[in-house]
Structure formats: structure tokens, C-alpha cells
Amino acid sequence: MPDTAANSWEARAEAATFYGFTDLPSIHARGTVVLTHGEGPYIVDTHGRRYLDANSGLWNMVAGFDHAGLAAAAKAQYDRFPGYHAFFGRMSDQTVMLSEKLVEVSPFDRGRVFYTNSGSEANDTLAKMLWFLAGAEGAPERRKILTRVNSYHGVTAVSASMTGKPYNALFGLPLPGFVHLTCPHYWREGRPGETEGEFTARLAAELEEVIAREGAETIAGFFAEPVMGAGGVIPPSAGYFQAIQPILKRHGIPLVADEVICGFGRTGEVWGCETYGFVPDAIISSKALTAGYFPMGAVILGSDLADRLHAAAEAVEEFPHGFTASGHPVGCAIALKAIDVILNEGLLDNVRAMTPRFEAGMQRLAEHPHIGEWRGKGLMGALEAVADKATKTPFPSDLSVSERIANTCTDHGLICRPLGQSIVLCPPFILTEAQMDEMFDKLEAALTRVFAEIG
Numbered sequence: 109m110p111d112t113a114a115n116s117w118e119a120r121a122e123a124a125t126f127y128g129f130t131d132l133p134s135i136h137a138r139g140t141v142v143l144t145h146g147e148g149p150y151i152v153d154t155h156g157r158r159y160l161d162a163n164s165g166l167w168n169m170v171a172g173f174d175h176a177g178l179a180a181a182a183k184a185q186y187d188r189f190p191g192y193h194a195f196f197g198r199m200s201d202q203t204v205m206l207s208e209k210l211v212e213v214s215p216f217d218r219g220r221v222f223y224t225n226s227g228s229e230a231n232d233t234l235a236k237m238l239w240f241l242a243g244a245e246g247a248p249e250r251r252k253i254l255t256r257v258n259s260y261h262g263v264t265a266v267s268a269s270m271t272g273k274p275y276n277a278l279f280g281l282p283l284p285g286f287v288h289l290t291c292p293h294y295w296r297e298g299r300p301g302e303t304e305g306e307f308t309a310r311l312a313a314e315l316e317e318v319i320a321r322e323g324a325e326t327i328a329g330f331f332a333e334p335v336m337g338a339g340g341v342i343p344p345s346a347g348y349f350q351a352i353q354p355i356l357k358r359h360g361i362p363l364v365a366d367e368v369i370c371g372f373g374r375t376g377e378v379w380g381c382e383t384y385g386f387v388p389d390a391i392i393s394s395k396a397l398t399a400g401y402f403p404m405g406a407v408i409l410g411s412d413l414a415d416r417l418h419a420a421a422e423a424v425e426e427f428p429h430g431f432t433a434s435g436h437p438v439g440c441a442i443a444l445k446a447i448d449v450i451l452n453e454g455l456l457d458n459v460r461a462m463t464p465r466f467e468a469g470m471q472r473l474a475e476h477p478h479i480g481e482w483r484g485k486g487l488m489g490a491l492e493a494v495a496d497k498a499t500k501t502p503f504p505s506d507l508s509v510s511e512r513i514a515n516t517c518t519d520h521g522l523i524c525r526p527l528g529q530s531i532v533l534c535p536p537f538i539l540t541e542a543q544m545d546e547m548f549d550k551l552e553a554a555l556t557r558v559f560a561e562i563g
């Protein structure tokens with residue numbers, strides 16, 4: 109029950125804050141969790157309650173909530189040079205070093221980096237880059253963007269239009285020219301009797317049809333998360349990227365990997381595209397890029413797009429786009445430290461080491477009669493609740509099953525996320541075996557309790 113006293117943190121939060129992505133009736137009933145600090149993978153609220161955050165904040169706090177080295181890197185840079193932009197041929201030394209580092213750790217032999225404050229802005233920026241390029245190369249009709257149903261690319265007008273989730277209606281979005289293809293989720297989208305290989309081939313054929321229907325010369329790019337995150341942790345069907353990339357290449361359509369969640373280790377390799385064995389034309393990065401310690405996004409262009417965009421900008425003097433805090437020196441210093449921490453202080457190694465335990469825990473919970481499927485990669489996974497396992501029939505949405513499971517978990521000190529009928533887990537990379545066991549034990553208790561309640 110929320111503390112309803114007028115001066116409680118809960119009441120003050122509700123009185124003065126306009127909430128986004130929050131189920132308001134549920135929050136009125138349960139109260140806002142107001143946080144004061146974190147300890148490793150735990151967060152602590154104003155009542156002193158500790159929660160194991162099995163969502164790493166929003167997939168981003170991969171080094172936990174009290175990493176001294178990251179805080180020290182921020183403090184050192186604040187003391188040295190606390191803020192600057194990257195306009196007019198001026199930028200901080202940290203920005204230069206981060207660009208070099210990002211190209212070095214990217215799958216590209218050469219490339220260039222552009223900075224934003226968020227993943228949404230990075231997707232918008234790359235769409236604008238592709239439109240700018242189309243204009244500069246004399247093909248201004250090359251503007252359409254292909255994405256997939258269930259994808260999540262952000263909330264700004266362009267990235268929300270890319271997003272294939274049902275958030276857009278009241279905003280009058282998507283903008284014209286955004287085409288959403290079938291979600292590559294074999295378990296849900298596969299037809300009776302269709303093998304996974306046939307399913308992948310069907311999606312490749314659909315892409316061919318869409319390109320033929322829309323006209324290849326009207327399509328600017330195809331944006332895809334290697335593993336869909338906010339769609340409910342959906343890894344691609346087997347061979348998906350190998351099937352679609354040659355088609356895109358043949359039609360001269362760039363493939364963009366939106367690595368905002370997958371990037372920097374979540375799937376067990378630095379990039380999700382490495383995990384799935386393809387090299388895109390550009391990468392969108394954010395979240396773990398700074399381990400969540402600074403708002404930052406980056407567009408990492410592979411050599412072909414980098415060269416063409418550079419030439420296009422040179423031809424008209426400049427690329428007229430940028431944010432005040434693009435390439436912020438403190439953000440860049442933190443990102444450099446975060447990359448070092450992830451790659452050289454054992455975080456990526458821990459993702460790999462903990463993955464079998466994670467998979468075993470998911471498998472154990474998936475044996476429950478009301479869990480239809482577990483899916484995931486590395487340290488990201490989802491359990492999908494079903495009313496009937498054999499027919500995959502979902503529970504009626506008014507039962508709010510996944511929300512009830514997540515709320516029960518919160519009551520017992522575990523944060524996990526309800527997404528559709530799924531419960532999503534993506535713990536920080538620092539998780540120990542004991543903490544992982546705590547996560548699964550608490551989730552199992554919540555599943556048992558909620559499924560017993562709804563019969």
C-alpha cells in the first residue's frame with residue numbers, strides 16, 4: 109500500500125511529475141517507488157527497501173548502481189572540462205578518443221561516429237542521414253524506412269514511427285513512409301506445420317515482396333534490433349539475418365543494427381550482430397555504452413555510409429544536424445571507462461560465464477504449465493505466460509497476468525518487467541551466482557502465487 113500522507117515521497121512524486129510509460133491506475137493503487145541509491149545490482153527506496161533490479165534499470169545499468177570507477181571517471185572529467193559541444197570544428201579530446209574506440213570495437217574496418225543524447229535521437233539522426241544522403245545523391249524519393257512489427261526504436265517522431273508496437277495511435281503516428289514487416293518470432297508467428305527454416309524463408313520472401321511493392325528506389329534503409337528487446341525479448345528465427353541481408357544488399361538498401369540493448373555485451377558478444385553473424389552498414393548504440401551513467405547515444409557508420417555521407421556533407425559544406433550535448437566530454441569519458449570496464453574488467457566474461465545458469469533458470473521456470481515459451485540470448489530473456497500451453501492461447505488481457513507477476517515480484521524485492529504477456533529479465537552484467545539464484549527463486553514464487561490465484 110502506498111504511503112498516502114501528503115508529504116510522503118509517493119504523494120509528492122505523483123503531485124509534481126507527469127509520468128511516461130507508467131500504468132497510472134496501478135501506480136495510484138500501489139504507489140511510486142522513490143529511490144535513493146543503489147548497491148551493486150540492488151536499488152534502495154526511501155523506506156529502505158532493497159530490490160534486486162533484474163532489468164538493469166532499463167537494460168542499461170550493466171555495471172550496477174555503485175561502480176566507483178565510473179563515478180571517478182565522471183568526477184575527473186567534470187573537474188577537468190565539464191561540458192562542451194561538437195559543432196563548428198571544436199570538440200573535446202575525450203570525444204576524439206571515444207570515436208576512435210567505437211570504430212575500433214565495431215565490426216567495421218573503418219567508420220565514423222556521430223553522438224546524440226539517447227537511442228531515439230540516434231535512430232532519428234541516422235534516418236535523417238539517410239534522407240540527406242538520398243537528397244545529396246540525387247535520389248530524394250529514397251525515404252521509406254523498413255522495420256518490423258514489435259520492434260522498439262524509441263519515442264521521438266521518427267523513431268516512434270519506426271517502432272512496431274501499439275503506442276502510436278493517439279499521436280497520429282507513424283509518419284508516412286514507415287513500413288513494418290512480420291516479426292521474426294517463430295514460436296508465435298510460425299504457421300502450423302511450418303519449420304523454422306520455412307518461416308525464415310517466408311519472411312525473406314515477404315521482404316522481397318515489400319521491396320517490389322514499394323519500389324527499391326523509394327527505400328532508405330532497414331532498421332532491426334538483433335534481438336528485439338521491448339517487443340518482449342525476441343531473438344530472430346534461425347538464419348534470419350543471413351536470409352534478409354543479401355536481399356537488402358541486392359537492392360542497395362542499408363541494414364542498420366539497432367544495438368541500443370544488445371550492444372556492449374548483452375548477448376554474449378560485444379555486438380548482437382556478432383552473435384548473429386552479420387555485419388550491418390551502421391550501428392545504433394546507447395544504454396550500456398555508458399553503463400547507464402550518462403545519457404548518450406551514438407550512430408556508428410560503417411565505411412561505405414561514412415564515406416558517402418562525408419562526401420555529401422562536404423559538397424554542401426556541412427551536415428546541418430547536432431545536439432548541444434553531442435559528444436559531451438563527461439559522457440565520452442564515462443563511455444571510455446564503461447567500455448574498458450565491460451571489456452577488460454570481466455563484465456563481458458561474466459555475461460558468458462553466467463549464461464548457462466541463466467538459461468537453466470529460464471528452462472526450469474518454463475516447465476510451469478502456464479509458461480508457453482522461454483526465449484532469450486546471453487543475459488536477456490523472457491518467459492511468456494499462456495492460459496493453455498498446447499494451443500499457446502494467451503490469458504485474457506484484463507487478467508493483467510504479467511503485471512500481477514511483476515507486482516508480486518516487486519513486493520518481494522525483485523524488479524522484473526511485464527511486456528505483453530511476458531516477463532522480461534535482463535540483469536546487470538555483474539550478477540553473482542547467488543544473486544541469480546535469488547532472482548529465479550523470487551520469480552518462481554511469484555509465478556506460483558499468481559497462477560494459483562487466477563486458477
Ligand code: PLP
Binds near residue numbers: 166231262
Ligand atoms: N532502440 C532500442 C532497441 C531500444 O531498446 C531503445 C530504448 O529502450 C531505444 C532505441 C530508444 O532509446 P532511448 O530510450 O535512449 O531514447
